[in-house]
Amino acid sequence: MSDHSHDSEEHIGHILPLSLLLKVFGGLVCLTILTVMTGKADLHGADLAVAMVIATCKASLVCFFFMHLKYDRPFHGMIFLFSVMFVGLFLAFVTLDSEAYQDDIREKLSNDILQISE
Amino acid sequence: MSAHDNHPEGVAHHFESASQQFDSGKLGIWTFLLTEVLFFSALFVAYTMYRNNYPEVFQFASQYLDTNLGALNTLVLLLSSFTIAWGVRNAMLGETKKLTINLIITLVCAAGFMMIKAEEYGHKFHEGTLWGGHEHSIFKLDANDVDPHMAEHSLAFNNPDGEFTAAVKDLDPEFRQKLGIFFGIYFCLTGLHGIHVLIGMILLSWLLIRNLRGEFGPKNFAAVDFIALYWHLVDLIWIFLFPLLYLIS
Numbered sequence: 133m134s135d136h137s138h139d140s141e142e143h144i145g146h147i148l149p150l151s152l153l154l155k156v157f158g159g160l161v162c163l164t165i166l167t168v169m170t171g172k173a174d175l176h177g178a179d180l181a182v183a184m185v186i187a188t189c190k191a192s193l194v195c196f197f198f199m200h201l202k203y204d205r206p207f208h209g210m211i212f213l214f215s216v217m218f219v220g221l222f223l224a225f226v227t228l229d230s231e232a233y234q235d236d237i238r239e240k241l242s243n244d245i246l247q248i249s250e
Numbered sequence: 251m252s253a254h255d256n257h258p259e260g261v262a263h264h265f266e267s268a269s270q271q272f273d274s275g276k277l278g279i280w281t282f283l284l285t286e287v288l289f290f291s292a293l294f295v296a297y298t299m300y301r302n303n304y305p306e307v308f309q310f311a312s313q314y315l316d317t318n319l320g321a322l323n324t325l326v327l328l329l330s331s332f333t334i335a336w337g338v339r340n341a342m343l344g345e346t347k348k349l350t351i352n353l354i355i356t357l358v359c360a361a362g363f364m365m366i367k368a369e370e371y372g373h374k375f376h377e378g379t380l381w382g383g384h385e386h387s388i389f390k391l392d393a394n395d396v397d398p399h400m401a402e403h404s405l406a407f408n409n410p411d412g413e414f415t416a417a418v419k420d421l422d423p424e425f426r427q428k429l430g431i432f433f434g435i436y437f438c439l440t441g442l443h444g445i446h447v448l449i450g451m452i453l454l455s456w457l458l459i460r461n462l463r464g465e466f467g468p469k470n471f472a473a474v475d476f477i478a479l480y481w482h483l484v485d486l487i488w489i490f491l492f493p494l495l496y497l498i499s
Contacts (some may be wrong), residue, residue: 145475147342148335157439161325183493190489198335199482205273208280215287221295222291223298230299244251245423248392248471 146203156197163190272472279476283483286446290487293439298433298491298496304428311432312498316370321495324488325368330359331485334454334478341471346461349474353458356481360451367444372434373487381437382430389430393419432480439491453477 167186174180196202201209258268265271296314298437301308337352373385374380378400379386390402396418460466466474 143471144269145471146342147340150336150339153332153335153339156335157328160328160331164321164324164328164357167493167497168317171317171493172387179497179499182284183497184399187490187493191486193490198331199320199479204276208276211277211280211284212287215284218285219291219294222295225463226295226299227302230302234303234334241427244391248423 146200148197148200148203152197156193159193160190163193253388254446268469275472275476279479283479286480289295289437290442293435293442294490295433297439300431307425307428307432308424308498311429311436312496314374314377314433315436315496316373317496318451319366319370320492324362326363326366327485327488330356330363331482333359334383334481338471338475338478341461341466341474342468343366344435344467346466348462349466350458353454353461357451357454360447360454363447364444364451367440369445370442371472371480379433380430381434382427383434387430387433389433391423391427393423393426436495439495443484443491446487450477450481450484453480 162184167183167190170182170186171179195209195212201212256265261271265274331351333355337349340349340352343422364470375386376387376388378397380389382389382391386397386400388396390396400418421429454491457466457474460473
């Protein structure tokens with residue numbers, strides 16, 4: 133990018149070289165093939181963890197390069213990071229509570245089934 | 251009048267400079283993306299809860315989803331993300347014709363994604379692999395409510411191992427009902443994502459029309475950049491949906 137201008141009035145946004153975009157796209161396709169392969173293989177219970185690690189790698193590639201976060205103001209990345217953190221909190225608190233009412237649900241379900249079969 | 255004369259071209263009167271205008275828009279779109287992530291998170295939490303409690307339901311139900319079509323859709327969306335990212339570069343450099351081509355490819359990919367999705371949905375409506383409340387669902391709690399023809403249907407048809415051959419009506423009722431809930435979550439997640447793809451297609455068409463009018467260039471590419479960010483988020487969500495729904499072994 134030889135025509136980089138440092139004039140604050142002119143300089144808006146960051147232009148990504150095409151070669152970098154192509155590399156990122158290639159990486160994303162490779163990771164997709166990898167996740168299909170690992171998804172079909174038996175990984176002895178690690179399937180979900182492996183799939184999520186690969187998905188997170190793909191998501192990072194999209195965020196940092198396609199969405200320009202690597203070159204953008206850190207504040208925009210922070211906004212995005214906070215949204216992901218709050219999703220994490222949401223998941224964590226709900227998961228903590230998830231088994232709490234299962235016995236009641238099972239009891240209710242088995243009563244319903246008894247009523248239907250009667 | 252003099253203040254107006256000095257005002258930079260293409261900058262709204264309440265902004266001091268083009269970069270201030272651009273930054274404001276960018277902050278706005280990132281804040282919108284934050285709300286989008288939280289919007290989807292409710293469904294992801296429903297998914298997590300349900301999978302935590304009934305892993306066997308997920309393993310079984312996932313066999314009904316076509317992994318090849320899911321993977322193909324992933325590649326189609328990734329390609330569209332690449333072309334729109336390239337399009338942003340085109341807009342920044344003022345390459346109007348290339349931008350037109352990239353916008354068209356992105357639109358074609360989006361349409362292709364929706365067509366593949368429609369093919370998958372159509373198959374599910376045909377087979378009755380739907381949420382339990384649907385008229386034609388084979389996963390109703392009471393086997394007597396299931397269409398008699400469908401109820402005799404053997405469940406081995408989509409099982410790669412061919413080991414499981416029970417008819418729908420012979421499944422444990424509780425298990426059959428839970429399969430219906432899995433498909434409820436499946437249709438909500440992919441449906442909400444599909445609506446986002448449709449909205450994206452409308453926005454991309456709008457960009458295409460504006461670009462054909464010659465409205466974008468190195469000093470005015472914000473709309474392309476912001477809609478590209480939205481499009482990448484739609485891609486990001488699919489990146490997680492694909493392994494979570496299709497790749498459960």
